[in-house]
Amino acid sequence: MLRYSSLILLCFVLMPAFALSCFAQTSTTPIDQASLTKILGFENEHSGDHPDGWFANPPGTVFNDDKIVHSGQWSVRIERNAQSTGEFSVIGRSISREFSGKSIEMRGFLRTEDVTGYTGLWMRQDNGSEMLALENMQSQQLKGTHDWAEYKITLPINPETRSLVFGFLMGGTGKAWADDLQILVDGRPLWDTPKAPKATTVLDRDHEYDNGSRIVLAKLSAVQIRNLATAGKVWGFLKYHDPLITAGERHWDYELLRVLPAILSAPDRDTANAVLAKWIGELGTVKPCACVSLDEDEISLRPQLAWLADKKLLGTELSTSLQSIHANRTVSTKQFYVSKIPNIGNPSFEHELNYQNIKLPDAGFQILALYRFWNIIEYWFPYRDLLSEAWDRVLLDSLPKIALAQNADAYQLAMMEMIARVHDTHANLWSSLKVRPPTGACQLPVRIRFIEGRPVISGYAGKAGETSGMKPGDIITELDGVTIAKLMERWTPYYAASNEPTRLRDIARQMTHGECGKTTIRVSRNNSAIEINAERVPSKELDIAFTHDLPGETFRLLSKDVAYLKLSTVKLDQAAKYIESAAGTKGLIVDIRNYPSEFVVFALGTLFVDKQTDFARFTQADLSNPGAFHFGASLSLAPQQPHYPGKVVILVDEVSQSQAEYTTMAFRSSPRAIVIGSTTAGADGNVSAIPLPGGIRSMISGIGVFYPDKKPTQRIGIIPNREVKPTIAGIAASRDEVLEAAIREIVGKDVPAAEIEKMIKQ
Numbered sequence: 082m083l084r085y086s087s088l089i090l091l092c093f094v095l096m097p098a099f100a101l102s103c104f105a106q107t108s109t110t111p112i113d114q115a116s117l118t119k120i121l122g123f124e125n126e127h128s129g130d131h132p133d134g135w136f137a138n139p140p141g142t143v144f145n146d147d148k149i150v151h152s153g154q155w156s157v158r159i160e161r162n163a164q165s166t167g168e169f170s171v172i173g174r175s176i177s178r179e180f181s182g183k184s185i186e187m188r189g190f191l192r193t194e195d196v197t198g199y200t201g202l203w204m205r206q207d208n209g210s211e212m213l214a215l216e217n218m219q220s221q222q223l224k225g226t227h228d229w230a231e232y233k234i235t236l237p238i239n240p241e242t243r244s245l246v247f248g249f250l251m252g253g254t255g256k257a258w259a260d261d262l263q264i265l266v267d268g269r270p271l272w273d274t275p276k277a278p279k280a281t282t283v284l285d286r287d288h289e290y291d292n293g294s295r296i297v298l299a300k301l302s303a304v305q306i307r308n309l310a311t312a313g314k315v316w317g318f319l320k321y322h323d324p325l326i327t328a329g330e331r332h333w334d335y336e337l338l339r340v341l342p343a344i345l346s347a348p349d350r351d352t353a354n355a356v357l358a359k360w361i362g363e364l365g366t367v368k369p370c371a372c373v374s375l376d377e378d379e380i381s382l383r384p385q386l387a388w389l390a391d392k393k394l395l396g397t398e399l400s401t402s403l404q405s406i407h408a409n410r411t412v413s414t415k416q417f418y419v420s421k422i423p424n425i426g427n428p429s430f431e432h433e434l435n436y437q438n439i440k441l442p443d444a445g446f447q448i449l450a451l452y453r454f455w456n457i458i459e460y461w462f463p464y465r466d467l468l469s470e471a472w473d474r475v476l477l478d479s480l481p482k483i484a485l486a487q488n489a490d491a492y493q494l495a496m497m498e499m500i501a502r503v504h505d506t507h508a509n510l511w512s513s514l515k516v517r518p519p520t521g522a523c524q525l526p527v528r529i530r531f532i533e534g535r536p537v538i539s540g541y542a543g544k545a546g547e548t549s550g551m552k553p554g555d556i557i558t559e560l561d562g563v564t565i566a567k568l569m570e571r572w573t574p575y576y577a578a579s580n581e582p583t584r585l586r587d588i589a590r591q592m593t594h595g596e597c598g599k600t601t602i603r604v605s606r607n608n609s610a611i612e613i614n615a616e617r618v619p620s621k622e623l624d625i626a627f628t629h630d631l632p633g634e635t636f637r638l639l640s641k642d643v644a645y646l647k648l649s650t651v652k653l654d655q656a657a658k659y660i661e662s663a664a665g666t667k668g669l670i671v672d673i674r675n676y677p678s679e680f681v682v683f684a685l686g687t688l689f690v691d692k693q694t695d696f697a698r699f700t701q702a703d704l705s706n707p708g709a710f711h712f713g714a715s716l717s718l719a720p721q722q723p724h725y726p727g728k729v730v731i732l733v734d735e736v737s738q739s740q741a742e743y744t745t746m747a748f749r750s751s752p753r754a755i756v757i758g759s760t761t762a763g764a765d766g767n768v769s770a771i772p773l774p775g776g777i778r779s780m781i782s783g784i785g786v787f788y789p790d791k792k793p794t795q796r797i798g799i800i801p802n803r804e805v806k807p808t809i810a811g812i813a814a815s816r817d818e819v820l821e822a823a824i825r826e827i828v829g830k831d832v833p834a835a836e837i838e839k840m841i842k843q
Contacts, residue, residue, distance in 0.1 A: 120174065121261070123260060135248070136172070139165065156260035159200070159249065159257050161253065173248030174248060178277060181266075182274055186233055187235075190231050191223065192260075193258075194255055195225070196257055199218070201250060202217065204247040205247070207244045214239055229258075282329055286332075293440060298444040300485065301484060304347075311354070312357060313451070313455060315395075315399070318456075320418055323361075327418070331364070350394075354398070361399070373411065375703075379713075380709065381463070381787075383708070384460075384706055389403045412705050421704065428702055428783050433453065435774065441486075450774045451484070451496070454499070454773065459472060462505075463782065464793075467796050478499075479498075482495040483496060497513060497575045504578065504580075508782070520594060521617070523597035524617055525600070526545040526546035526618050527593070536592065537809055542626075543624060550615065559601075573588070580762070590625055597618070600616070628674060630649055630675050635659075639841070648678065652678075664723070668730055669727060671729060673732060673737050689753075690750060699784050700787065710785060730827060734761070735762060746799065756801040803822070805818060817841055824841075
C-alpha cells in the first residue's frame with residue numbers, strides 16, 4: 082500500500098482493516114434540506130455508538146454525545162487513548178453526486194481536548210471505487226485544546242465524481258467533537274444547487290435479477306462442475322476482451338445468470354460448449370482489427386491464454402470464436418469493469434456491484450462471486466506466477482463448496498478458503514472476519530505470538546490478564562480441552578497469508594476467541610504442564626498490540642552512541658529533526674516492527690543515502706493485454722540534508738507488512754544499512770478493493786513491487802541481513818532480543834548485557 086501524497090493520510094497508511102473504511106459506501110442520501118440538515122448536525126437516528134448511516138472505525142473510539150454540543154441535542158465525539166487501535170479514528174458518510182458546480186466546500190464546528198495528533202474535517206470525491214480527490218485539515222494541524230470554532234476545507238469539483246464521501250477524523254490521543262457540518266457548492270447549500278445530469282449505465286437499466294438469481298442447487302455432478310468451470314473462464318475472458326463488454330454495453334453479471342441454467346442443464350461438455358458458442362454469437366461479430374500486440378519489452382507476466390486453442394476443452398466453434406475475439410481486441414486505456422488508479426496503476430473495479438440485498442443462499446450469485454474473484458486473479462493480480470497450485474484446479478475445487486453453501490456464513494467461509502489459496506495477505510475476506518474461526522465476542526486477556534513454532538503468551542492485553550494465572554513465556558498446548566495441533570488444522574484453511582509467519586501471526590491474534598466467561602487453558606511452563614481456569618473478556622476492552630516496538634516516545638537516545646526511531650508514531654514533518662537529534666551517534670535503529678503512521682520513505686530515506694540510489698521497481702497491468710504486467714522505471718532516493726552518516730539498523734518481523742516492507746526496501750539501500758529480525762509479511766503493493774455479492778469484500782495487492790534487479794518481495798518478504806528471532810526464554814524474561822542484537826551491531830559484542838538492558842528500559 083503505497084502513496085506519495087497527502088492521500089495516504091486517510092486511506093493508505095493505516096492497517097488494512099481500517100483502510101477498508103475509506104472505501105465504505107453508505108446508502109445514498111436524498112439531497113433535501115430537512116434530511117441533510119439532520120444528518121450534518123448529527124441529529125438523525127442513533128441506534129448504536131455513532132449516528133445511523135455513518136461508518137466509523139476503529140470500534141470503540143467514535144461516539145454520539147448529548148452532553149457537549151455546539152447546537153441541537155447531539156454532536157459526535159472521537160475519543161482515543163494509548164490503547165486505541167491504529168493511529169487514527171474516522172467517521173464518514175457518502176452521498177451521490179446530484180449537484181453541479183465548480184467547487185465544493187465543507188464547513189463544521191470542531192472542539193478539541195488534549196489532542197496529541199491532529200483532528201479535522203475530511204472530504205473525498207469518488208468515481209466508484211476510484212478515489213479522484215481528497216482534502217483534509219492536516220496542514221492546519223488542529224491539536225491541543227480549543228473551544229468550538231468553525232473550520233472549512235475546499236475542493237474543485239471533478240466532473241467524473243459520482244459520490245462525495247466526507248466526515249471527521251482524529252489522530253493520536255485525546256478527545257475531539259464535531260457538530261453542525263455544512264456542504265456548500267459555489268457558496269450555496271447543497272440542496273439549493275442545480276441538479277447535475279445523472280449519467281446512467283447498463284447497470285442502471287437492467288434489473289432482471291435484482292431480487293435474486295432464481296437458481297437453486299442441492300448438488301452438483303462432476304459434469305456440471307466441469308462445465309461450470311469452463312463457463313467461468315469463458316465469462317471472464319469475454320468480460321475483459323470482447324469490445325461490447327469492455328465498453329459497458331451489457332450487464333455482464335446478469336448475462337451470466339441468464340446463461341447459467343442452460344449450462345447447468347447440459348448433459349455433457351459438447352452441449353455446454355454449444356450453449357456458450359451460441360451465447361457469444363448473440364453478442365455480434367467482432368470487427369477484424371490488427372490493433373494490439375503484446376509488447377515484450379520489460380514484461381513481467383504474460384497472459385495465460387493457451388486454453389483458447391484447446392479444442393478438446395472447448396470444441397472447434399467455441400475455440401475459434403474466442404481466438405478471434407482475442408486476435409481482434411482493441412487498445413484499452415479504460416475498460417468498463419476495470420480501470421487503473423491514476424498515478425499509481427493498481428486496478429480499480431468501480432463497476433462491480435456488491436448485491437448486498439440479495440438473500441442468501443443464492444447459488445447463482447454465489448457462483449458469480451467465485452467467477453468474479455477468480456478472473457480478477459487470472460487477469461489483474463501481479464503475482465499470479467507465485468500461486469502455489471494451478472489456478473484452474475482452485476476453480477474446480479471451489480465451485481461445489483461455494484455454489485452449494487446453504488447459508489451466509491457457509492458461503493463466506495467457502496469464499497475465505499478459496500481466497501486464502503491466493504497466498505496474499507492483502508487478499509482476505511475483510512468484511513467477514515467475524516465468521517473466521519475461532520469466533521466469539523470475547524478472548525483471553527493476553528497477547529500471543531508464535532515463538533520457536535509454538536503459541537506463546539508474550540504479554541498482557543489488559544489488567545485482567547495480570548491476575549489470570551497466565552504468564553509471559555507460557556506455551557499454550559490446549560484450549561477448551563482440544564490440542565493446539567487439532568485446532569490449527571481446523572483454522573489454517575481460512576487464514577489468507579503470503580507466508581507462514583504471517584499466517585501464524587494472524588492466528589495468534591484470534592486463537593483465544595470464544596464465548597464470554599470461564600474457559601480452560603493448558604500451558605507448558607518450565608517444562609511443567611499447568612491447567613488454568615481463565616476468563617474470556619470482551620475483545621473491545623483489550624489492547625491486542627499490532628506492534629513489537631518500544632513503548633513511549635517516537636525518537637530517543639538510548640545512549641550517546643545509539644539513537645532509536647520507531648515508525649508506528651513517526652511524523653512526516655519531523656523527519657529532519659529526528660536526524661538532527663541523532664547527530665553524533667554511531668548508529669540509528671529504525672524500528673519497523675509495526676505499520677508506519679505516515680509515509681516517510683522519501684522524507685527519511687533521502688537522508689540516509691550518499692548518492693542517487695535505486696531501491697524498487699513496480700509492475701503494472703496492461704489493459705490492452707489482460708493478464709500481462711510490465712516493469713516500470715526504478716524508483717530512487719536522491720541524497721538530501723541533514724545527512725545521517727552513521728550505521729542504520731532496521732528492525733523487522735512478521736508484523737512488518739506492505740508499506741512497512743516498502744519502507745525497509747528504501748532504507749536498506751543506504752550503504753551503511755543492515756536489516757535485523759525475521760521474515761516480513763510478504764504482501765506489498767497498493768491494494769485494490771473487490772466488492773463481492775452478498776455485500777462482502779476482499780482486496781488484492783494491485784501492483785507488483787520488486788527490487789531494482791527485479792527480484793521479488795511478494796510471499797518472500799524482506800529477508801534480513803541477520804536473522805534474529807525472539808526466544809521463549811527471552812519472552813519469559815521480558816527481553817527484546819531483536820533490539821538487543823541491533824544495539825550490539827552498533828556498540829559491539831563486548832558491551833555487558835546489563836548495560837544493554839539499561840539502554841532499552843531507560
